[in-house]
Amino acid sequence: xxxxxxxxxxxxxxxxxxxxxxxLMQLIPLYITLPMLFISIYLTIFTFTHRNVYRxxxxx
Numbered sequence: 001x002x003x004x005x006x007x008x009x010x011x012x013x014x015x016x017x018x019x020x021x022x023x024l025m026q027l028i029p030l031y032i033t034l035p036m037l038f039i040s041i042y043l044t045i046f047t048f049t050h051r052n053v054y055r056x057x058x059x060x
Contacts (some may be wrong), residue, residue, distance in 0.1 A: 001051075013041055015040075016040040016041075
């Protein structure tokens with residue numbers, strides 16, 4: 001599931017960018033599309049960059 005999650009967020013980002021274009025054409029309110037685009041871009045970048053983070057040595 002962790003391998004699929006970044007690509008799911010990438011698809012969501014493309015959909016949000018399309019909705020934002022519709023918002024720029026004033027078909028959908030921008031106050032709905034801009035936060036969706038920001039959140040999807042943030043989650044996409046977060047999942048691609050924090051996949052293989054070394055979390056320290058396990059104790060026990």
